Amino acid sequence: MHNSQVPAETWSIAELAAEYDVTLRTIRFYEDRGLLTPERRGTTRVYHPRDRVRLALVLRGKRLGFSLDEIAKIVDMYDAEPGEEGQLVYLLDQITHRRTELEQRRRDIEETLQDLAQVETRCRTDLEALRNGQT
Known part of the structure; x- marks a missing residue:
């Protein structure tokens, strides 16, 4: 055979x-x-x-x-069979939802990085002032 x-x-x-x-x-x-x-x-x-x-x-x-x-x-x-409208709509909805979440996270991260930079600048200024005051 x-x-x-x-x-x-x-x-x-x-x-x-x-x-x-x-x-x-x-x-x-x-x-x-x-x-x-x-x-x-x-x-x-x-x-x-x-x-x-x-x-x-x-x-x-x-x-x-x-x-x-x-x-x-x-x-x-x-x-499943490709092209079923319900499947594509669901997938597009999931993509939109996930993109929105990620964009919000990116904004949150940018804001946190800015806050950290401000605190770091203040700390460096205070440290420099302390060092200069002790000499």
Whole structure:
């Protein structure tokens, strides 16, 4: 019997962990959360291209600051038929919300840096005055 299908590339958990610079525990955690669904061959996990893409999406979502629940919804959309209006609207809403949060954080950080600079200037001035007064 002739098999004309080309076997899909697969990865072990260690290969994925090394490629994405995460721990085995992290990958297992994402699997426990249902974000990854590797094939089981005995006690060995075999990851297919779908799992690899989903892991990349999960890690990207984490870097962007999305919660795992938000990431799960977004990653599940990846598997659904592309172009469904509801999916795209949801994703755009999530992006807008996250962008707003990050912009507020940036403003907060800038304000805190300005406050620190003012306190630092005052401290340096006071320190200089103390040193000059003691000589």
